[in-house]
Every structure is written in C-alpha cells, then in structure tokens.
Amino acid sequence: MADARPSFAITPNRGLGWIYLGASLHAILTRLKSQPQLYPQIDLAYSASEPVLDPIVLNLQANGLRLRFDGPDQRLRLIEIVDFSKSSFSYKSLDLVRRTSSSSETATEPVPGPSFKHLYNRLFGPSYPGEYIAPNSGGSRGTYVLSWPGLAARFAIRHKSWSEKADFVSLLSSSAASSATSLALFSGSSWPEVRASLYTKRPQLPRSLALVGKLADSVPDEVEEVVIHGGGSLEMFRRTSLPFMINLNETTPQDIVAELGPPDAIFRKPGNGLSIHAGGASSKARRPSRSPGLDPHLGDHEQSSTKSYTDESENDASNVEEAQDDETTLEAFYNYFHHGFDILVSTPQGTNSASVNSSADFVVTKVFLHGNIPGSYPFNRHRRSRWRIALDDNGQPLDLTSEMRFKEISDILKDVWHSSYRDVEEENRMQRGMVLNRGWGVGDSPESSIELLGGFEEGPPPAHQDSKGAGGEASMPDMSNTELFGFPGVLFEVLKNDIISCLTVYQHEA
Known part of the structure; x- marks a missing residue:
C-alpha cells in the first residue's frame, strides 16, 4: 500500500517543503484546507x-507539525x-x-526521532x-538543545549524567541521551541568537507562497502596509x-x-434593500454624515463583505440576469484576498450614475482593509x-495603527x-456604534446577514482554543456581532474584544 503521509524536504533558514518561513497565516491555512486528505486535522490556538x-x-x-506565527503580521516564524x-x-x-x-500508513507505533549520530x-x-x-x-531528565544555522534539535538527557565539563558529543552519543x-526550523544562525527576536525580526521570504515559487517573477509584489494620509489618499508600501x-x-x-495585478475575484454590486442606510451613488443630494447609521458608505461595506466571504464568480449567470436592470450593476468590488483588502470602483463622488454609460468612467471610491x-x-x-493612519482629513499628524485597540483610537x-x-448631543449621536450581526444565516431585513454578507456556511463555527489557557478548548465570546463606528473618512468594524x-x-465630503 502506498504511503499517504506527506513528504517534506528540510531546508534550514527557509522552511519545510512548501511551508516557508515568513508565509502568511492566510496562505498556509488556504493551502492546508485545499488538501484535507493530507491534512485532516487543523487546530488553531490564539489569545482571545x-x-x-x-x-x-x-x-x-x-502530520506531527506545529507552526507558530506572530500576532501583528500573522507570518510564520517557527516550524x-x-x-x-x-x-x-x-x-x-x-x-x-x-x-x-514493515512501516505503513496505518501504523500507530511512534517512530523514534533521529539519533544524535545520524544528525x-x-x-x-x-x-x-x-x-x-x-x-x-523531581524530574529525572533535562533537555539539551543543539542548534545549527536555521535548525535546532532537542534531546532528553538523564539529569544525573549532566555536567558542565562534559563533552556534549560524547554525552549525546551515550545511552544517557x-x-x-x-x-525546529527558523531563520537565523543559531537558536540562542534568534530566540529573543523570533516574532519581531523582519522575515526574509514573502508572505505569498506564489512569490517564493517558480512563477515569482510574474506575480505582482505584495503590499506590506497601507498608510492613510487623509483627504482620501492612501499610500501602498510594498515589499x-x-x-x-x-x-x-x-x-x-x-x-x-497595473500596480496590483488582476483581482482574485470581482463582485458586480447588485441593487438591494439597503438604500435606507446606503443612499446609493444615484442619490441627488445628501448631507455628509459621520455616523455609521447614516453613513452613505455603509451599504457598500456590507456588499464587499458579501462577495469576499463567498465563492461566487462574477460570471454567475443568475447574478448577472438579476442585475441587468439595476443602474448600479457596473459598480464592482475588486477582491484582493492575498493582499488583505477590497477596493470599490464606481462613479466618482457627486456624479449622477444615470449619466455614466460604461465602467471606463469609474474610479476607486473606497478601500476596505481587513484584519x-x-x-x-x-x-x-x-x-x-x-x-x-498618519494624517487626518485636515492634515494633522496622527499615529494610529491596526494593532491598537479601538477605544484608544x-x-x-x-x-x-x-x-x-454643533453640540455634545450631536457628537454622541454621530459616534454611537451600530450593531452588525454576522451570525444569522437567513433573513430579509437590512440587519440580517443574508443582506450583509450572505449565508455561506452551515453549522457551528470551527473550534479554537485560547493560547493563554490551560490547553483545553476555551469558552470564547460570540464574535459574530460587531459594531460599526464612523469618523470623517473612516469606518471601523469592531469586535467585542475591542479589536x-x-x-x-x-473620501469625506467637507
């Protein structure tokens, strides 16, 4: 019987087979989930x-593997x-x-690790x-960590055999070990050297698995950070x-x-029942709003989520037929899943969509940055x-980052x-959060997730555990409900843990 176990080639300072150090959590998970026969069990541990x-x-x-990613950038640091x-x-x-x-794919007996002499x-x-x-x-065995550039091995040693003066080669070759x-595989010359900066040092390899492969020259460079300068201006910094x-x-x-390459998916925005919140591009006159409940961009945000969280194609015949008579169907969301954002292209702000005959007149009107x-x-x-966020709409310097809690921002x-x-009452009203329910599977109201992002999944959410816990499955808060908070030029979707x-x-209308 053929061996169904995955095979991995070890490359110190680089990775294990196709699993590269520096790759994004999204890229690794996507690849793993696409091959359930090879990777049948995936458990994620994190701090709630x-x-x-x-x-x-x-x-x-x-598969006998454990992968560690940093939190702020979600990049692979240790295999x-x-x-x-x-x-x-x-x-x-x-x-x-x-x-x-006699070894087989169904063998349950553990295979001993490599000997020191073999390594x-x-x-x-x-x-x-x-x-x-x-x-x-009270323990009888200690641990000896021996490292080479980009790689380290752990050995169990009888504590009574250990001595500071002992020759480690003789000790690890003896029956005492x-x-x-x-x-472990990492990026660096030795484990003691990289240990302190394991999660903070800039990785050498990119986030995208495609940028490491043979087709790297034909893949657009990845975006490292988006800096918001205010006044509707965003700067995309690349690797x-x-x-x-x-x-x-x-x-x-x-x-x-031209800059980012073709999007991973395109969603043609259909008409929907959210006009009471959205006020579409064809609205003739409207007062600029700072409240997410009144924000004319809220409906667009919801529709971006709808496409981003489904596998529908822009060529879906039913969607096209239903949208034929809708005057906003030329608007589209460009979904760049591997960059981490969506881009809405539509009529320029203040333009009557009835006068637009083709997408050649469209421009970028909104950008959605996903956490x-x-x-x-x-x-x-x-x-x-x-x-x-480097500057506000008035050009005043700010230093707000995606790692900060919303309350601080x-x-x-x-x-x-x-x-x-105008007064405190207006300020409080404009900054009041609007609840967005992402957990419902059906419904026909503007607040229902069938309108907000579509029922793409069935069953309970995947199990997860808190990395700060005792090792068992943690009791986690319901993250399906989020709140929307708006300020001029920006709209925040905030989880219950304030992330x-x-x-x-x-672009805020002054």
Whole structure:
C-alpha cells in the first residue's frame, strides 16, 4: 500500500517543503484546507484577549507539525516537527529517520526521532555546544538543545549524567541521551541568537507562497502596509517595489490592475434593500454624515463583505440576469484576498450614475482593509492587512495603527473631530456604534446577514482554543456581532474584544 503521509524536504533558514518561513497565516491555512486528505486535522490556538499581539499556533497533529506565527503580521516564524512518525522528512535526499520495511500508513507505533549520530555525522555536520535545561523539581531528565544555522534539535538527557565539563558529543552519543524529541526550523544562525527576536525580526521570504515559487517573477509584489494620509489618499508600501498612491475619486481601475495585478475575484454590486442606510451613488443630494447609521458608505461595506466571504464568480449567470436592470450593476468590488483588502470602483463622488454609460468612467471610491482576526466571522477570507493612519482629513499628524485597540483610537479621533460638531448631543449621536450581526444565516431585513454578507456556511463555527489557557478548548465570546463606528473618512468594524476587524476608508465630503 502506498504511503499517504506527506513528504517534506528540510531546508534550514527557509522552511519545510512548501511551508516557508515568513508565509502568511492566510496562505498556509488556504493551502492546508485545499488538501484535507493530507491534512485532516487543523487546530488553531490564539489569545482571545490579544489576538493581534500574542503569537498564533497552528497544530497539525495528524502530520506531527506545529507552526507558530506572530500576532501583528500573522507570518510564520517557527516550524516544529513534534512527531516523526506522522510524515516523511528528508534533508538533501537523506531520510531524517530510518523506517523499517514493515512501516505503513496505518501504523500507530511512534517512530523514534533521529539519533544524535545520524544528525551529526550524516545530515547537518558539526555544531557548537548547545544549551542544557535542567528538569523541574523531581524530574529525572533535562533537555539539551543543539542548534545549527536555521535548525535546532532537542534531546532528553538523564539529569544525573549532566555536567558542565562534559563533552556534549560524547554525552549525546551515550545511552544517557535519547533520540531527538523534536526539531525546529527558523531563520537565523543559531537558536540562542534568534530566540529573543523570533516574532519581531523582519522575515526574509514573502508572505505569498506564489512569490517564493517558480512563477515569482510574474506575480505582482505584495503590499506590506497601507498608510492613510487623509483627504482620501492612501499610500501602498510594498515589499521590494516602490510605493504607490491611491487617491479616492481619481485612481482608475486600470491603475489598480497595473500596480496590483488582476483581482482574485470581482463582485458586480447588485441593487438591494439597503438604500435606507446606503443612499446609493444615484442619490441627488445628501448631507455628509459621520455616523455609521447614516453613513452613505455603509451599504457598500456590507456588499464587499458579501462577495469576499463567498465563492461566487462574477460570471454567475443568475447574478448577472438579476442585475441587468439595476443602474448600479457596473459598480464592482475588486477582491484582493492575498493582499488583505477590497477596493470599490464606481462613479466618482457627486456624479449622477444615470449619466455614466460604461465602467471606463469609474474610479476607486473606497478601500476596505481587513484584519483577519482569529475567532471573528470573516477569519481567513483575506490575509491580514496592516495599516497606519498618519494624517487626518485636515492634515494633522496622527499615529494610529491596526494593532491598537479601538477605544484608544476612538479617544484620539474624538479629540481631533470634537470642534466639528454643533453640540455634545450631536457628537454622541454621530459616534454611537451600530450593531452588525454576522451570525444569522437567513433573513430579509437590512440587519440580517443574508443582506450583509450572505449565508455561506452551515453549522457551528470551527473550534479554537485560547493560547493563554490551560490547553483545553476555551469558552470564547460570540464574535459574530460587531459594531460599526464612523469618523470623517473612516469606518471601523469592531469586535467585542475591542479589536478592529475591518477599516473602511472613503473620501469625506467637507
């Protein structure tokens, strides 16, 4: 019977097979979920209170792997082989562990890890002395960590055999030491050197798996950070290419495609029952609003979510037929899942859509930056987009980031826009949050998720656990309900733990 275990080639400082250090959580999860026969069990552990600051751990128990990502950027920092029997591992065509001919894909007996002699003599070569970690009180075995550039192995050693003066080669070769209990891959010259900066050092490889492969030259560079300068101006900073500007109501769809490449999906915006909230592009006159409940951009935000969280194609015949008579069907959302944002292209602000005959007259009117927060309803629809608000609409300097809690951002923005309100009552009314329910599967009202983002899933949300907990499944708060808070030019979608799930940027009418 053929061995159904995945096979991985070890490349120190780079990764394990197709799993590259520096890859985004979104890219790794998407690849894993596309091959359920090889990766049948995926467990995600994270902190419910600090999901964008604390590390995220992805456990692949059926494959013997554990992947650790940083919280702010959600990039892979450490790959651990914790069970050598669940997958096949090799280095320069040499097997990491020796298997007997009787081994099979259904074998349940654990396979011992590689011996020190095998690692030292045949695979990775000589190494400097490592570190010894004494056992807890009452324990009989300590841990010895031996590292090579980009790789480290752990061995269990009888504590009574350990001595500071002992030769580690002789010690690890003796019966006092067991085979390696785990193997870790990282980026750096040694484990002691990289340990302190494991989650903060800039990764060498990109987030996108496509940018590492053979087609990297034909794939557009990835966006590292979006800086919002106010007045409808956004600056896209890229990994290696020069940054470029998006000026709302000026930048064309052709400009976007030239810089970012074709979108991953396009959603033609249909008409819906949200006009009471949305006030569409054809509205003749309207007073600029600072409240999400009155914001003319709210309906557009909802429709972006609808497409982003489904697998429908822009060529879906039923959608096209239903939208034929709608005057707004030329408007479209460009979904860039691998960049972490959506872009709405439509008629320029203040233009009567009835006078627009083709999409050639369209411009970018809104940008939606997604946080990809673990535990939230839209998790893993986009990779995480990091942003920074540098200036407000009046050109005043700010320093607000995607890692800050909304309360901190809100306090600053309330102070910035305090003088623009007529009185305290108007200020409180404009800044009151609007509840957005993302958990309902059916409905026919503007507040129902069938209107807001569509019923794309059935059954309960996937299980997850808090990385700060005791190791069991945590009792997590319901993240399906979010609140929308608006300020001039920006709209925040906020989770119950005060983390920002999505930031919408539009041009504020002064």
